Amino acid sequence: MGLTKKRSSGGRSKGGKGRSGMVQCSYCGAQVPRDKAKKVTRYTSLVDPRILNELKEMGARITRTKTTKYLCISCAVHRGVVNIRSKEERKLTRRRRSRRR
Ligand SMILES: [Zn+2]
16 A cells, blocks of 8 residues: 555546536446546437338438446446556557447
């Protein structure tokens, strides 16, 4: 135990804002700070994906619903939303926008 820190931000993005609100992880239900949780927004349509392309070709307007999920770090890592990076890699790439799924 010491005063060494793994990350200067403590894995958060709040800066000097003080306390931030809590959100619930969509998978495990853990209460996590809003600035620490990973926000995943996905557009889903209620249309059967098998006929989706067909409908698109016909030029039909497909209603999409926006679903926003919050993931705690454990669940985000487990589901591949974020990846575990080495200390050096973290230094090299500050903010890597990975487009997965
Ligand atoms: Zn979780």
